[in-house]
Amino acid sequence: MARSKGLVELTLRDVADRVGMRAPSLYGHFASKHAIYDAMFEQAWSDYEATIPDLEGALPSHPRTAMRAIAAHFYDFTATDLARHQLMNQSVIAGFSPSSEAYAPSVRVLERAHRTVVALTGARTEDVEVWVALVGGLINQHHANDAGGSRHRVLLDRGVDMWADAVGLPPDDQQ
Amino acid sequence: MARSKGLVELTLRDVADRVGMRAPSLYGHFASKHAIYDAMFEQAWSDYEATIPDLEGALPSHPRTAMRAIAAHFYDFTATDLARHQLMNQSVIAGFSPSSEAYAPSVRVLERAHRTVVALTGARTEDVEVWVALVGGLINQHHANDAGGSRHRVLLDRGVDMWADAVGLPPDDQQ
DNA sequence: GGATCGTCCTAACGGTGTTAGACGTTCCTA
DNA sequence: TAGGAACGTCTAACACCGTTAGGACGATCC
Numbered sequence: 368m369a370r371s372k373g374l375v376e377l378t379l380r381d382v383a384d385r386v387g388m389r390a391p392s393l394y395g396h397f398a399s400k401h402a403i404y405d406a407m408f409e410q411a412w413s414d415y416e417a418t419i420p421d422l423e424g425a426l427p428s429h430p431r432t433a434m435r436a437i438a439a440h441f442y443d444f445t446a447t448d449l450a451r452h453q454l455m456n457q458s459v460i461a462g463f464s465p466s467s468e469a470y471a472p473s474v475r476v477l478e479r480a481h482r483t484v485v486a487l488t489g490a491r492t493e494d495v496e497v498w499v500a501l502v503g504g505l506i507n508q509h510h511a512n513d514a515g516g517s518r519h520r521v522l523l524d525r526g527v528d529m530w531a532d533a534v535g536l537p538p539d540d541q542q
Numbered sequence: 543m544a545r546s547k548g549l550v551e552l553t554l555r556d557v558a559d560r561v562g563m564r565a566p567s568l569y570g571h572f573a574s575k576h577a578i579y580d581a582m583f584e585q586a587w588s589d590y591e592a593t594i595p596d597l598e599g600a601l602p603s604h605p606r607t608a609m610r611a612i613a614a615h616f617y618d619f620t621a622t623d624l625a626r627h628q629l630m631n632q633s634v635i636a637g638f639s640p641s642s643e644a645y646a647p648s649v650r651v652l653e654r655a656h657r658t659v660v661a662l663t664g665a666r667t668e669d670v671e672v673w674v675a676l677v678g679g680l681i682n683q684h685h686a687n688d689a690g691g692s693r694h695r696v697l698l699d700r701g702v703d704m705w706a707d708a709v710g711l712p713p714d715d716q717q
Numbered sequence: 718g719g720a721t722c723g724t725c726c727t728a729a730c731g732g733t734g735t736t737a738g739a740c741g742t743t744c745c746t747a
Numbered sequence: 748t749a750g751g752a753a754c755g756t757c758t759a760a761c762a763c764c765g766t767t768a769g770g771a772c773g774a775t776c777c
Contacts, residue, residue: 373637375636376636376637378764378765379764379765379766380763380764380765388724388725388726389725389726389727390764390765390766391725391726391727391728391765391766391767391768392724392725392726394766394767395723395724395725396724399765399766400764400765400766456682457632457634457682458634458686459632459633459634461550461551462551493696493697493700494700494704496683496697497676497680497697497700497701497704499679499683500676500679500680500682500683500694500697500701501672501675501676501679501701502679503679503682503683504674504675504676504677504678504679504680504682505672505675505679507631507675507678507679507682508671508674508675508678511633519675521668522668522671522672522675525668525669525672526672526675526676529669529672529704529705529707529708530704532704532707532708533703533704533707553732553733553734554733554734554735555732555733555734563755563756563757564756564757564758565733565734565735566734566735566736566737566756566757566758566759567755567756567757569735569736570754570755570756571755574734574735575733575734575735
């Protein structure tokens with residue numbers, strides 16, 4: 368429903384209708400609307416977490432190619448779904464910030480990504496953060512300026528290559 | 543008011559109170575609440591546009607130093623003010639997207655920045671877009687993970703340096 | 718067989734953006 | 748100088764939102 372009508376446009380009465388209930392009955396299952404968003408936030412990051420083994424199982428051996436693949440993997444997950452991107456990476460819901468429990472999968476994912484990147488490239492923590500910001504920034508730009516398009520997928524590879532050059536990764540055969 | 547109580551928490555009745563009116567009277571001046579956000583959006587970008595001459599007047603001659611200065615200038619403008627950042631760079635207001643007239647200053651600023659960067663560095667358009675995404679991504683990270691802190695100012699310089707290396711800018715004396 | 722629990726309901730509350738319609742003031746014009 | 752349009756503000760009220768209160772109903776369990 369969030370995907371079709373918008374994450375913030377979601378209404379408790381709509382949700383209740385969808386599951387054959389009245390809005391107040393939802394409060395027997397969730398403490399508040401924010402609690403629903405909380406569960407959605409946790410689920411979105413858990414869903415992404417579940418895709419990581421696939422990614423890491425088929426990770427290219429060349430560090431630079433691998434970094435491109437990791438970035439593209441996350442990009443594809445969030446750039447194709449505005450609602451999911453807003454939920455995971457932006458704070459578009461009025462007074463909502465995730466609970467620490469809901470935050471846990473996202474923390475795990477980021478820590479795991481950090482370890483993976485360091486193991487792969489030997490980059491310093493600060494450089495990994497720059498890489499995260501770069502990927503996030505490009506996803507933002509995509510949704511703001513070219514939602515549905517594919518221009519920013521090219522920019523993503525270019526950005527990752529810049530970063531790879533900066534941390535001293537050797538070129539691969541795609542360059 | 544947006545700065546103190548939050549951009550989306552802003553209420554027409556609050557705004558009306560502040561100017562000694564009742565909420566419906568605002569509709570004699572603005573067509574809707576979104577029209578107010580529209581005016582704020584335009585004003586924020588116009589305000590930033592007004593600071594550009596100061597920046598470009600004192601622009602360092604070294605391209606790399608200049609790129610750092612430009613990035614820091616925009617960063618300082620939006621990273622210190624969450625409401626302004628949400629207004630200018632994110633879409634946190636429910637059904638709101640700026641009108642084309644309100645969008646004009648932001649388009650002017652970005653086109654001008656683009657020309658300046660190309661003149662300064664000779665970078666390709668795609669690379670300029672990567673630079674924009676990088677700066678925006680770091681501002682996002684700042685507000686999400688370190689609002690009020692200064693960790694990301696350092697990362698900004700580091701990111702710009704990565705980019706400068708990639709487009710072939712010579713080192714300056716800060717490296 | 719009766720108490721308990723869980724689940725759902727209707728009714729309603731306070732708050733939101735917004736509209737309708739009335740009122741007084743200002744200011745131009747016949 | 749009188750009449751009237753235009754303007755700006757008001758109160759009252761609407762529809763919608765998240766949320767709470769309180770009760771009806773069935774299944775479960777002692």
